[in-house]
Amino acid sequence: MPRLILTLLALAVLFCLLCGPVAWVALRLWKRGDLGAFRPLRAVWITQVVLASALVFAADSLGLANPMGWMVAIVLATSLGGAASYGLWRLLTRAPAH
DSSP, rough: OOOHHHHHHHHHHHHHHHHHHHHHHHHHHTTTTTTTTTTTHHHHHHHHHHHHHHHHHHHHHTTOOOHHHHHHHHHHHHHHHHHHHHHHHHHHHHGOOO
């Protein structure tokens, strides 16, 4: 039972690491006046989960050493890359409106 609880805790932490930065970027944009900043987050989160899962399965099938390290690195890279591209996309799509 403790192993299941630790696994669920690890999954919750990885999910927060994956979706947290994009939510933070959306919150910052919303505070700056972009009232539609939270609308596309559902699609961004699904895309990030699918991309991170595919990369983790690819790393596992390649038999890379230290699978937990690769999993955390993939989640962090996907998360930060998604947050940066989401923020840039929202800023570029809002720029012509001003």
